[in-house]
Amino acid sequence: MNKQIRRLAVALLACYSVLFVQLNVLAVGRQEELNADPRNNRQTERDFNRPRGAIVAADGTVLARSVPTPRGDEFRYQRQYPLGDLFGNVTGYYTFSYGSTQLEQTQNDVLMGDTDAQKLRALSGLFSGADNTGSVVLSMRPDVQQVAAEALGDRQGSVVVEDPHTGAIIAMVSNPRYNPADVAVHNSKLAEDALTFLNAVPGKPLLANAYQERYMPGSSFKVITTSIALENGVTNLERQFPATKEFIPPQTTDPIQNYGGTTCGGSMVEVFYRSCNIPFAQMALELGPEKMVDGTKKWGVGEKLPFDLPGPAASSFGEVSDFTDQLPLLAIGGFGQGSTTMVPLHMAMVASAIANGGVMMKPHVIDATLDHAGQTLSRTSPSVWKTPIQPGTADTLTTLMIGVVNQGTGRPMQLANGIQAAAKTGTAQLNTTGPERSNAWIIGFAPAEAPQYAISVVLKGGPNDEISAGTGGKLAGPIAKTVLDYLFAHPSGPGG
């Protein structure tokens, strides 16, 4: 019988080996797949019982943090957003049932202490049970954000302030805003109600329209058309344009008019600061579809913006084939009408590139990530995205944009203390009959001779809205002035 008993032992060992293999399959082989299953919320539940690091502004102001909950709460930590809705579109939210967005999503591993580098550094503290969470430091300034938000008021639109030399975003307000704390509540019914409400209200508050939406740019796009014309020798500062009221492009009998149906013409500088439409339509036609489309692509139009927040939009002008049989579309595209749409952040990058001698930097909001001890995990180093124009072209454009502020449509953006700004306005005419008639734009930078800040402001036209009636200079200009004046008065924070 002993032979059989030994065989029985071997058979049972074989059975248990099968169990061991299957355990490996479940716990290791299929681990990622099972953990990623949407029905499996164990990982989230665990995360909600672990500490999570903070997201802080450039001056150290806490934008998002986790605090221990009182006894009896479902989870051990509650996410808080001390500045309410001011940074909602940057930090995003962190919820149990509805996932997370923006930095809360993309920086999750750093905040939870789950990056490889953090795990390695935590090994020494393995048995001390020390908090291993990381933090994310932004380049953004809450005081500037606050000033921009107040200047926008409750109008729909956005303000983006960028350092033209590094691409660091200093302020970025997207109106309407929302408070992530409303969604981050642990009571899942309340969180669901808040999300349902935010999805239903007009203006899409959950969408950061400063970089996730695109709007027709109107005359602010003339900066790009002019740059392409300058680069291709189609125009220069000396070129004269005849004063005309109407211009009939090829392939149509429908004439192009200037804004408000005025007669407009003169030198390159004059037509730029007066923002005549016809000269830019003519330049676009002289360039032709290929050079025009090629020129916009050099500016990164058509590509997703290289941003460190998730889901950036791409600006759009069109392809060569869209225009060869549709030259009138190319003509009105030359002054930012028709099918042209631009992302507000992208327009700030356009202004930045002109301010930075023709070099366009990658925009970023994250300055650095730190581990639990405050040691740097990573630091964002400025990097070039595109070089759309020559330095000489940038200088010429600066001259033109100074004219806009001093003599033209951008006069509302004349800054305090004699600081010279350079700008271009835009009033995009959406349609002539509907309630939403126009978007008001201004893009620019200052000081013109040694730029420190670039800015783009857009106000989205709504029904029965002052924006629909006004122009970019009158409406967006004062906002840009308020923000830039504040920045020059307080170059390093609210105190100084």
Added chain:
Amino acid sequence: MSTSPIAAARRRTELGLILMAATITAAAYTLASLGKNAVIPPILVPFLIVVLGLLVVAHLANRVWAKGADGTILPLAVLLHGVGYVIIARLSERSAGLQTTWTFVAVVAYVLTLAFVQRASDLARYKWSFLAIGAALLLIPLVPGVGSVKGGARIWVSLGPINFQPGEFAKIALALFFAGYLADHRELIATAGWRVGPFHLPELRHLLPIALAWGFAVVVMVAEQDLGSSLLFFTLFVVMMWVSTERASYLVIGLMLFSGAAYAAWRLVDHVQTRVSIWRNPWPQYEGKGYQIVQAMFAFANGGTGGTGLGLGSPNKIPVAKTDFIFAAIGEELGLLGTTAILIGFLLMIGGGLRIAVRADRPFEKLLATGLTTIVGIQAFIIIGGVTRVVPLTGIALPFVSYGGSSLLANYVLLALLVRVSDSTARRLGETPNELTTQERFEAYRQRRAAAKARA
């Protein structure tokens, strides 16, 4: 009372291993409490005293009544029991309180079994009684008013406040009967009376009682919808027939019978079809009957290699985690390392049990040790395999680990019988002095008194 060096070494090893198992349990208990509530349990010291006290009592029982027994299987049971207790306490404090009571009862049953059964071979004489007891235990849940249904299976008996599963004890009674009957008749059964094709079959006369006992057990189990136990009895029967007759044809016949029975059950019983379809693919039934097994899979994945840490996972998401699915809870909080440790624990216990069987020199004791070890080994395989989707899930307790009084009590009695067989072998091999049993000593004392009286 004298003690041989071999026996003394075995008991020292046993004490050392029990202390280690107790240390692991106490550490795990503290960690689970820290993980769950961030406090060191206030009842830690009384807990340690009670647990250590009980384990030392079991160890002392071995020192008194089973000096020569193998010194590893009791500590292994203690370790499995300890880990199970910690997980139960972590899942439900109320259950932990009840499980403490059951632990006390189980250890008392262990001691009483050792004290009462002092010669393993004595048990062989009562094989027909064990058959009757086994049959009665299996039938009780079917009696109206006494039996009750839980989780679809009619395997519970409710007497006032006490609920228990008589099936857990029936398996020991039947193992005792099989061992006793086969030890007497194995040669007759092994001798071919007639043949069908390639198979040599014994005379029906010799096969009948055991076939009846087995058939009875299986039919009752199917009537009670307890598939896990049916599978366990079936395997126990086939293994014991094979080992006792040394004829592989019983394995083949067993496999054929099993296939036939499984196919019939699958065709005829809805319950079985559901189990099989969930086993093959639980995902479409996530909202229904597949929920439990999918949650178990999530638990293993969430645990990964090292586990979430005791008290830091979400094992309460798995329905009935503390009984049938306790292995998944271990997988979540202790990870692959923890579950592998449990597997190794069972393998070592199987190895220890089968070594006792190999060393035993009497057919009855050999078969008894084989049968008892098979029960533990197969039962653990059926439920672990069910939880991990290696085999279709059939609800059955994980020996020593799962919550439940009947299971714990029965398994400690089973353990005591294994220890008893081991000790009896050691005595016959001369590893420890073959002292008189308490009964024999009492009898001798009575006869001396009678003789003295007669002289006077």
